[in-house]
Amino acid sequence: MGAVSEITVIPTAELSEAERIAIHEIFDATYASADHEYLDKSIAHLRYVALARVGGADNEVSDDRDLERGEALADDPVALPREAVSLVEAPPEPAITGLATQVAGSEDSRPAAAGPQPLTAPGQVTSGEVQLATGQCQPASRDDQLTGNRRLVGFALGETRSLDLPGLADQQVGLAGLCCVEARSRRRGLFYALERRALTEGFEGLGPLRHGRLLAAGRMAHPASFRVMTANPGVVPRPGVAPSDFQQEVGRVIAACYGVVDFDPLNFVCRGSGHPIGYPRMVVEVDPAEWEVFTAVDRENGDSLLGLSWLPDPPPGW
Secondary structure, eight states, rough: OOOOOEEEEGGGGGHHHHHEEEEEEEHHHEEEEOOHHHHHHHHHHEEEEEEEEEOOOOOOOGGGOOOOOOTTTTTTTTTOHHHHHHGGGSSSSHHHHHHTTOOOEEEEEGGGOOEOOOOOOOOOOOOOEEEEESSSSSOSTGGGSSSSTEEEEEEEEEEEEEEEEEEEEEEEEEEEEEEEEOOOOOOSSSSHHHHHHHTTTGGGGGOOOOHHHHEEEESSSHHHHHHHHSSSTTTTSTTTTTOOOHHHHHHHHHHHHHOOEEEEEETTTESSSSSSEEEEEEOOOOOOOGGGTTOOOGGGGGGGEEEEEEOOOTTOOO
């Protein structure tokens, strides 16, 4: 049994200086040439951050060669993870927080041979190499958790908010943000657990799932991160298919939520600041065909691809 990892979720506006420093250190550890201005901007535009802290010695080094789809770039701007996807595969009533407890399970972020692992209700703990404490309770002093034998091993930014989209007033949208997990703590379910917690925090205040569907959004700089979305029949963008006017209008609204000021709606590209966001330190191999929708993405410029998908299905006219 490895060390115990505790996940807490806090509003990004309430991050302490020590927590911000620790988050930037994780970003540096997972990215080469990390753009810390990009991270600060993400923190400013997304409402919640999930933090994973580990206690005790943890010297096991994971093997990144057997990366599964969806976790392949856990430290790349990511699409909505499969755990969050399953939130809306349940009936749309009651509120999303109730749906979260009905999630049947998802593939753990270890090699496929490990098989699916069950999700637990808030407050329970899973079994495995690292136990994930998913309760809502926060320590009395969060900064104390970043000293001694408690250290930050991962974080995820995100939120779900209601937006007035073209033709879809008061539509719930899951905005997945940057998620980084240090190398020694990967393959233990932290990536999905962190992003899920960031996305579901605050869901209760949004009320029941309106229109019977959720729009999932994320920015990606590498095809491995886009694999989670590509199986969805309503995913945008698609290779060889120009986004419709409706899709472009929705894309503009979502891009603005991330603070993007230069959005290319024809290619669904969020133009960067002129220098790279960073390059994941792990090497991920993808099929050349997966790069097709990334043709207009200039990573040297800090560009990323905006991905959208509807759960469980797209609205009429999409």
